Structures are given as structure tokens and as C-alpha cells.
Amino acid sequence: MKNIRHAFIAAAALLAAAPAVAQVMLLDLTTSVPLAATFDNPCTVEPEVIVFQGSADLSQRVWLLADGNLRLQVAERTTLDGYKTGTLLGQVTKYTVAADSAKDLEFDPVGFSILQFKKVVREGANDNFHAVLVMAFDPQNLGLQLGLEAACDNGMP
Amino acid sequence: MNACSESGGMRARAAAAALVLALAVVPAFADNDTTKQEQPFTLDGQNPCLVTDHFHVEGTTSTETRVKDQGNAGSEFRTRSRSVGEGFGLPSGARYTYSDETLNVFRFGPKRPTKMENRRDERLIAHDNRVPSFFHTHREKTVSGADGSPMVCHFREECRCSRSDPQRVECEPSTPNNCQAQG
Numbered sequence: 254m255k256n257i258r259h260a261f262i263a264a265a266a267l268l269a270a271a272p273a274v275a276q277v278m279l280l281d282l283t284t285s286v287p288l289a290a291t292f293d294n295p296c297t298v299e300p301e302v303i304v305f306q307g308s309a310d311l312s313q314r315v316w317l318l319a320d321g322n323l324r325l326q327v328a329e330r331t332t333l334d335g336y337k338t339g340t341l342l343g344q345v346t347k348y349t350v351a352a353d354s355a356k357d358l359e360f361d362p363v364g365f366s367i368l369q370f371k372k373v374v375r376e377g378a379n380d381n382f383h384a385v386l387v388m389a390f391d392p393q394n395l396g397l398q399l400g401l402e403a404a405c406d407n408g409m410p
Numbered sequence: 411m412n413a414c415s416e417s418g419g420m421r422a423r424a425a426a427a428a429l430v431l432a433l434a435v436v437p438a439f440a441d442n443d444t445t446k447q448e449q450p451f452t453l454d455g456q457n458p459c460l461v462t463d464h465f466h467v468e469g470t471t472s473t474e475t476r477v478k479d480q481g482n483a484g485s486e487f488r489t490r491s492r493s494v495g496e497g498f499g500l501p502s503g504a505r506y507t508y509s510d511e512t513l514n515v516f517r518f519g520p521k522r523p524t525k526m527e528n529r530r531d532e533r534l535i536a537h538d539n540r541v542p543s544f545f546h547t548h549r550e551k552t553v554s555g556a557d558g559s560p561m562v563c564h565f566r567e568e569c570r571c572s573r574s575d576p577q578r579v580e581c582e583p584s585t586p587n588n589c590q591a592q593g
Contacts, residue, residue, distance in 0.1 A: 410476035
């Protein structure tokens with residue numbers, strides 16, 4: 254856990270080193286967002302109920318640029334623990350997700366979402382099950398709304 | 411002028427770093443809803459960590475873009491780009507290499523931005539103990555091509571000695587270029 258924190262702090266420090274020429278900082282936020290979702294593994298045929306809980310450590314900065322565009326810098330570290338209910342004999346199947354990402358984007362001030370695909374690890378299985386962290390940017394309040402989706406792909410085109 | 415051409419490089423504010431970019435473009439081709447581009451690039455400049463050494467690196471960036479149109483709900487853009495390059499330094503004779511891969515997935519509503527630019531620190535590696543490696547900024551900009559399909563332009567600029575060096579050499583924030591939406 255300590256290593257995770259260190260990695261996240263390093264990512265945040267990276268973003269903090271942004272150039273400050275001809276841009277005005279509108280938002281500087283570091284927070285931890287709790288996450289929870291229930292998924293059916295889309296890579297398997299049989300219906301499953303997998304409950305995920307965890308959080309995303311988020312560091313976000315928004316800049317207004319001289320040309321009216323926005324610049325969004327975001328670093329996040331997402332950790333999730335999941336378990337599958339309804340297994341025979343009370344067996345619990347565990348799942349884990351732990352991955353980070355960083356983005357530095359410049360764009361017209363319109364809403365959009367950044368999707369980060371994160372491998373779901375289950376002991377003894379190796380499918381393409383991914384949890385997708387959806388970070389929806391709202392140009393009105395400059396915030397990021399976080400959500401989770403399930404996918405049976407890794408985000409490649 | 412092609413939408414992804416670049417007329418010049420970026421001037422660093424200090425003389426410690428200068429990176430000049432020249433791009434040529436191979437025409438894009440479509441494979442169903444997937445677009446693939448290959449852009450050769452040349453990087454020339456001064457190693458910001460060893461200013462007596464001038465590097466010359468040539469390589470190619472391959473970009474694959476897929477757009478899933480979801481009607482009134484908007485669209486999802488997936489872009490994967492891979493860059494490899496190799497060159498040498500003078501007078502050091504050091505071999506420099508560059509290799510990177512990025513993946514971006516964005517979901518837009520009915521209104522798409524006309525500009526979406528992604529910046530990323532990437533490392534130019536010197537394969538010689540006497541010559542330090544350094545970072546530059548890779549700017550990946552998505553615009554609409556002449557046929558309306560997305561086109562991804564790549565620019566590389568801003569040499570600096572390390573990611574965390576607060577005294578790093580910064581470039582001017584934006585250079586006008588010809589990577590503009592058409593139509």
C-alpha cells in the first residue's frame with residue numbers, strides 16, 4: 254500500500270511540474286474517490302455477480318489557456334477488490350484491480366470522458382476482463398465525475 | 411499542405427535546448443472504421459544534459475484510430491500510437507534510441523471538440539555511459555481530416571534534462587502549426 258501511495262505521489266509531482274506560461278490555473282484538487290460497482294464478467298458466458306469496492310486517488314489540475322482552451326492534467330491510481338457471490342459451497346472468488354494513469358490534455362471547453370482500461374486479475378484465470386474507469390469532465394464546474402464500467406477488451410482500437 | 415505537416419520546430423527559451431522537427435506524411439488509409447497512419451519523423455537538436463552533443467534521430471510513428479459512432483449519444487475515439495526511432499550523436503558517436511507507445515480512449519457527446527491534444531513526456535535514450543539520456547514532449551493532436559475522419563498529428567518538442575528538474579528548460583507554450591481542422 255505504501256508503494257502505491259508513493260507511486261501516486263510521484264505521478265502527482267510529475268503533473269505539478271507543469272509549465273506556467275500564458276495559462277491560469279482554475280482548479281487544483283487532490284482527493285480520494287470511493288468506487289463501487291457490481292459487474293457480470295463480460296468475457297464469460299455464465300451470469301456472474303461480482304461486487305467491486307475500492308477507490309481512486311485523484312490529482313487534478315485545470316488551466317485556462319490564452320486561446321480560451323482548457324488544459325486538464327490528471328493522475329489517478331485506482332485500486333479495487335472484488336468478490337463473486339453465489340458460488341457453490343460458499344466459495345468466494347476474489348478479483349483485484351490496481352493500475353494508474355496520467356493525462357495531460359488540451360481541448361475546446363466541451364464535455365467529454367476519458368476511459369482508462371484496467372486489467373481485472375483473478376487467480377487461475379487469464380481473460381480480457383477489464384474494469385473501465387470513466388472520468389467525465391464537466392466544463393461548467395471543471396470537475397471529474399468518476400464511474401466504473403466493465404469490458405471484455407483492453408481499449409485498443 | 412497536408413493537415414499533419416509541420417513547418418518548423420520549437421524555439422526553447424534558453425539556448426540549452428533546441429529540437430527541430432521535420433515531418434513527412436504517408437497518406438492514411440481506412441479499414442472499415444479503423445484508420446491507420448504512418449508518419450516518419452526526424453529529431454535534430456542539442457542534448458540538454460550535454461550541450462556539446464548534437465543528436466540526429468529518425469523514426470516512424472504508427473497511429474491506429476477507431477471511431478465508434480453511437481448516434482445521438484455521441485462517439486468513442488480510440489487511438490493507439492507507437493513510435494520507434496534511432497540515431498546518433500555528434501561528436502560523441504553515441505547511439506540514441508526512442509521507443510514509446512500510447513493509448514487514448516475518449517468518449518464524446520453529440521458535440522465533439524475540434525481540438526484534442528495529448529502531451530506526454532518521452533525519453534530519448536543515449537546508449538553510452540558518457541552521454542546522458544533526456545526527455546522531450548510528444549504532442550499528439552487529433553483533428554478532422556479532409557474527408558471528415560480523425561487524423562492524428564504528432565509533434566515533438568521541449569528538450570529537458572529530467573522530468574522533475576524544476577530548472578528545466580521550457581519551450582513557449584504553443585507553436586502555431588498547420589495541424590488544423592479542414593473543411
